[in-house]
Amino acid sequence: MLAPLQRLEQLKARVREAIATPGFGHPHGLVSLALELPQPLHAAPELSGPRFQFAHSHRGELRAGYGIAAEWQAAGEQRLQRLREQARAAATDWHQLDPDETGLGGFAMLGFAATPEPTTTPGASDLPNAVYWIPEVALSTSGEQSALILSTRLPVEPEALLTRWDAWLERLVPLLAQPARAPLTPATLERGPSEPALEPWRDLVLAALDAIERDGPLEKLVLCRRQRLQGHRRFDLDRLNDALAYLFPSCQVINVRHRESCFVAATPERLFTLRGRRVEADAIAGTACRAADAARDAALTAELLGCAKNLHEHQVVVAAVGAALERCCTRLEPVEGPRVMQLNNAQHLWSLVRGEVDAAGDVFSLAELLHPTPATNGQPRRDAHDWLRRNEPFERDWYTGAAGIVEPDLSGELWVLLRCARVAADSAELYAGAGIVPGSDPVSEWEEIDHKFAAIATALQFA
Numbered sequence: 393m394l395a396p397l398q399r400l401e402q403l404k405a406r407v408r409e410a411i412a413t414p415g416f417g418h419p420h421g422l423v424s425l426a427l428e429l430p431q432p433l434h435a436a437p438e439l440s441g442p443r444f445q446f447a448h449s450h451r452g453e454l455r456a457g458y459g460i461a462a463e464w465q466a467a468g469e470q471r472l473q474r475l476r477e478q479a480r481a482a483a484t485d486w487h488q489l490d491p492d493e494t495g496l497g498g499f500a501m502l503g504f505a506a507t508p509e510p511t512t513t514p515g516a517s518d519l520p521n522a523v524y525w526i527p528e529v530a531l532s533t534s535g536e537q538s539a540l541i542l543s544t545r546l547p548v549e550p551e552a553l554l555t556r557w558d559a560w561l562e563r564l565v566p567l568l569a570q571p572a573r574a575p576l577t578p579a580t581l582e583r584g585p586s587e588p589a590l591e592p593w594r595d596l597v598l599a600a601l602d603a604i605e606r607d608g609p610l611e612k613l614v615l616c617r618r619q620r621l622q623g624h625r626r627f628d629l630d631r632l633n634d635a636l637a638y639l640f641p642s643c644q645v646i647n648v649r650h651r652e653s654c655f656v657a658a659t660p661e662r663l664f665t666l667r668g669r670r671v672e673a674d675a676i677a678g679t680a681c682r683a684a685d686a687a688r689d690a691a692l693t694a695e696l697l698g699c700a701k702n703l704h705e706h707q708v709v710v711a712a713v714g715a716a717l718e719r720c721c722t723r724l725e726p727v728e729g730p731r732v733m734q735l736n737n738a739q740h741l742w743s744l745v746r747g748e749v750d751a752a753g754d755v756f757s758l759a760e761l762l763h764p765t766p767a768t769n770g771q772p773r774r775d776a777h778d779w780l781r782r783n784e785p786f787e788r789d790w791y792t793g794a795a796g797i798v799e800p801d802l803s804g805e806l807w808v809l810l811r812c813a814r815v816a817a818d819s820a821e822l823y824a825g826a827g828i829v830p831g832s833d834p835v836s837e838w839e840e841i842d843h844k845f846a847a848i849a850t851a852l853q854f855a
């Protein structure tokens with residue numbers, strides 16, 4: 393193993409050396425070059441242009457990408473099947489070079505909006521409906537091992553590639569060694585109106601309850617709100633990432649920026665993890681707030697575990713996740729849970745559903761089967777989707793979509809896009825929702841969503 397590469401000039405020399413090797417001479421396909429970095433990275437520094445980040449403090453994991461080496465976009469009912477075909481074709485011709493034996497390599501990001509219909513509201517989104525994206529430059533940290541990974545389509549002219557990659561290294565490498573910056577004085581953020589406002593929200597919840605209680609298939613609907621926050625300074629993504637990692641160390645801190653605004657989330661909920669043939673999915677539904685006083689907090693936890701309405705809301709999700717996995721698994725393990733997942737601003741009922749997928753299983757087929765779960769949409773899936781399309785006052789865009797890292801063998805992990813905001817310059821739009829089942833009360837659900845908004849709102853104050 394080579395000594396850790398600490399300086400820009402060393403990395404540039406390594407890149408020049410690598411570009412001259414046969415790996416770059418293939419007449420087609422993709423090549424990724426991984427070079428060892430000396431220290432674990434906790435967050436990916438901000439650079440202008442397209443970027444994404446997935447950072448998980450407790451796990452000590454970071455995956456980030458900048459620029460676009462290759463990407464495929466899709467919308468409509470077939471969006472995941474179409475991306476799957478393209479990802480499969482790309483995977484068969486993707487050469488991985490790992491001269492430092494880091495064990496790390498090129499990867500892609502898969503992300504998609506809540507629903508496959510393209511947005512109809514002008515300006516509502518600057519993210520593609522669904523995208524499979526191989527970044528030109530990536531950072532990867534797993535435990536103590538870190539790498540910088542450069543990827544390109546082939547064939548490529550070596551001198552042009554070297555010029556391009558040198559420019560990336562010059563922009564990025566000096567930022568990797570920067571010490572954490574001192575936090576800013578928390579800013580006052582002005583709350584804009586909530587969409588819907590309280591009265592129309594009450595009507596919406598009552599209409600949902602009516603639809604559920606009528607003789608029909610609907611068992612559960614998840615309704616959401618949008619809240620605008622206006623800051624007095626431009627939000628700083630590095631500081632926002634630091635604050636989210638500090639406040640939510642057990643959540644996945646996600647950023648995705650394709651064009652202008654940055655979609656940011658600190659989500660506790662995995663859609664699934666697929667490693668080898670083993671799949672693990674979270675079922676999270678049923679929420680209580682936290683209390684500063686330990687005895688009160690324990691009482692809230694006990695209440696949540698004993699609340700029939702929350703247990704029913706949770707069970708609907710467990711059953712749907714189990715049924716989805718049954719369709720692609722050769723073996724399912726007994727469900728683990730519900731237990732309580734505690735976050736800074738909320739606590740949730742949480743169960744784990746695990747199994748072994750059949751030979752056809754990959755991230756795309758699992759995403760198709762599992763997304764959206766009744767945790768964010770409702771049950772049954774199609775009826776809930778149609779009801780929400782007719783009744784929700786705005787488009788969800790990527791909120792309650794999913795995103796994550798896909799390995800070249802099409803295994804990987806996707807996260808449900810919750811506790812999120814679309815951040816542009818000095819303003820942010822926050823999205824959050826709550827599950828409605830018989831017994832749900834409009835005002836309690838309104839307050840539950842306020843607690844969920846607090847996840848990103850608190851971090852934005854320090855950005």
Ligand SMILES: C=C(O[C@@H]1C=C(C(=O)O)C=C[C@H]1O)C(=O)O
Pocket residue numbers: 614616661676677678679740767768810811823824825826827828844
């Ligand atoms: C829809 C959201 O959260 C979902 C709804 C929950 C609930 O209603 O109890 C809990 C966790 C999430 O699955 C959100 O945070 O926006």
